[in-house]
Amino acid sequence: IWDVKQANSSKIEFKYFSKHLEEGFPGNLEVKVNYSLNENNELKIEYSAETDMKTHVNLTHHSFFNLEGVYKNSSILNHLLYINSDSYTPVGMDMIPDGRIEKVKDSPFDFRKATKIGERINFDDDQLKYGNGYDHNFVLNSKSVDELSAKLFDPVSGRFIEVYTNEPGLQLYSGNFLNEKTMGKKKVNYKRRSALCLETQHFPNSPNQNDFPSTILEPNEKYYSICIYKFGIEK
Secondary structure (H helix, E strand, O other), X not given: OOEEEEEEOOEEEEEEEEOOOHHHOOOXXXXXXXXXXXXXXXXXXXXXXXXXXXXXXXXXOOOOEOOOOOOOOOOOOOOEEEEOEEEEEOEOOOOOEOOOOXXXXXXXXXXXXXXXXXXXXXXXXXXXXXXXXXXXXXXXXXXXXXXXXXXXXXXXXXXXEEEEEOOOEEEEEOOOOOOOOOEOHHHOEOOOOOOEEEEEEOOOOHHHOOOOOOOEEOOOOOEEEEEEEEEEEOO
């Protein structure tokens, strides 16, 4: 449970203190997350953390998006997705990255041009079978929050989301295990692939993979991560 403070009419601040060895992680960790809205239709999420012992920190945001809107048979399969990434991290049968980094070229993971999510999601591909669809980390080409990392677009409504971050990875999850047990807006139960997540973060399983960017935070360092979701309409 986080402590919450309303900073102003467009910003809210969450704080959490994780005690030494909570969930097995060393160090007393002080974490802060700020959510803010601005006049550019941006939802900005900023994470910061400090520790008194060497530890791992990798925070992200797990909201689901569907730009079609809320109705019974709504789906993300016709959404067009662009990801600024030449490579991704393959997973094993447990859906955990196994340390490999492979090119997206000539694979169902190539979103370097805006592509319908449903176009290749049912390909006869082991990676897609393991996760029942997309649930994979993409190695971003963007090197700063000023560069576009991804864009999701719904051609029917014209709505789009642009994603900006300082993180090296983006996890795409295509709602493969939504099973109508969760009721949302307008009493609509969320079906399989009715929404997706675009999670900016360091690569999953980084503590066990020396070739992945490190998630280590030292006592004299300050952790800072930012994710911006920018919303708009194209006509």
